[in-house]
Amino acid sequence: MALKMHGAMSTAALATKLAITGEAARQQLLRLAEEGLVAATAQSRGVGRPSQSWALTPAAQARFPDTHAALTVQLLDIVRSSLGEDALDQIISVREADTKAAYKRVVGEQAGLRGRVAALVRLRSAEGYMAEWREAEDGSLLLVENHCPICAAATACQGFCRAELEVFRSVLGPNTEVRREEHIVSGGRRCSYVIREVAGE
Template sequence: MALKMQPGMTAAGLGGKLGISGEAARQQLLRLAQEGLVEAQSISQGVGRPSQAWRLTEAGQARFPDTHAGLTLQLLDLIRQNLGDEALDAIIAAREAVTRKNYEAAVAEREGMRDRVAALADLRSAEGYMAGWHEEPDGSLLLVENHCPICAAAAACQGFCRAELDVFRAVLGPDAKVEREDHIIGGGRRCSYRITEAQST
């Protein structure tokens, strides 16, 4: 909180603010740095050794609450009220198209179902879904998402979840059969997708 309110403090300055020694503050800062929550920048103050000014990293900033979920819900509601469901569907479709294009480009060089699913899991994790995958005993692949960063929007408009499933099917290709098994919005602990080789006809 101190670094949020006053970024760029030294360990000594932070110690003074918290009523502890500079060395104790430095030890706390080093532990936070190991967790990726703060970082130091050397600053020169004339003669002598440069000081280290500490600030929050992006991960550290993310520890503080924001109102993006509430804003998202308000915007969705305003679109629906003022422009209608068709406009909302068009926005979701446009988002789906952009996501699909980005995902397809990222997996274009991947060969084989396992490599494509692994690439998709990496993409989803980078977007905050805490995704992973593994092979089941029957040979099917299970893509698991342990977090949903758009949960509020998805709960208000199921079109987001439908669009994601469509994107997965498009990106993994016609030889993949993708079925959702667990669904956070439906009360599940996670979202999971079972992927099997499509039967040729």
């Protein structure tokens, strides 16, 4: 869970994160490595021996919720092949509208951009996205989703990702800029969004 939430880490960093000894962290990592769930890569930091960084393997990633991936992809393929791309776009549009309405009821009650982002993160986490947010040094907000429970569907149809971005922009308000930086479907470890307030026209 720690590696999923925070990405690749050294043994020492993981020990600190879990509040355990370095030896205990090392033993856990070795056990997970034997099971094929984590893998280490060497990272050179100038002079001295390279340090090891541990990350989840694809086998470990598969253990996180996938929202009935195979059935979802099959249904999307059936809709696309039997009814056409327009029908698939309509389904995505309906889902987008429903999600937008549900989110606005919760997010719209919050004062200020930080309050709205925090409410959005709570909603997304409840849906399995393992979401979190923080403020950057430049005052922008970073929304991070460490897991995508609809990854298989989003990979099969990029319209889901487009709709998701539009939902975020809509529910966070008209004077808000939302830019996706990392994208799981494009090979990223997570999806991340830079959010900032912009001056109204």
